[in-house]
Amino acid sequence: KAGVTQTPRYLIKTRGQQVTLSCSPISGHRSVSWYQQTPGQGLQFLFEYFSETQRNKGNFPGRFSGRQFSNSRSEMNVSTLELGDSALYLCASSLARETGELFFGEGSRLTVL
């Protein structure tokens, strides 16, 4: 069974640009969560989607947004990029909201110059 797939794996952007990251969950998994990982702040929750609806959102500005499609694939978007947005963005999927086990992808490493 294929794991969580994230694209692109690496990308470089400049301040003010916007970026879209994609995540394909494990087949059959309906819940997708996004996390930001930085050396200073560690792993921080961005948002969670289930059945195409955002169920929960972390403490991030409105520049961070996401969506989930009917096939459970998810995208997240960051607009008006800032230097501090440089991070590893991790997508995780789980079978259902109550099961708990999150399976992470390899992440998308974003560098903002």
Next chain:
Amino acid sequence: GENVEQHPSTLSVQEGDSAVIKCTYSDSASNYFPWYKQELGKGPQLIIDIRSNVGEKKDQRIAVTLNKTAKHFSLHITETQPEDSAVYFCAARISSGSARQLTFGSGTQLTVLP
């Protein structure tokens, strides 16, 4: 919100020795506690988890213990091997209301010396 503290931040052990990583959480409503291993350039991998109705769980060389009263849980790795070298994260999850997210500890860099 939930706060998870993890210690130590770095840990070096000799191959074959045991390693212990400890975490404390703040919210007594947390009921799920996973541990993740992250190797360089990869995403976190779930290695073991425990729910609040269980005090201990083992999987080969790995075990996790949970003390709900004290609000702390620990990861124990026995007979460590060089391939155990990685960053380990503990996490806690509250399942109340709409919240389902994991709150992570700050990580422990484990180095197993050959």
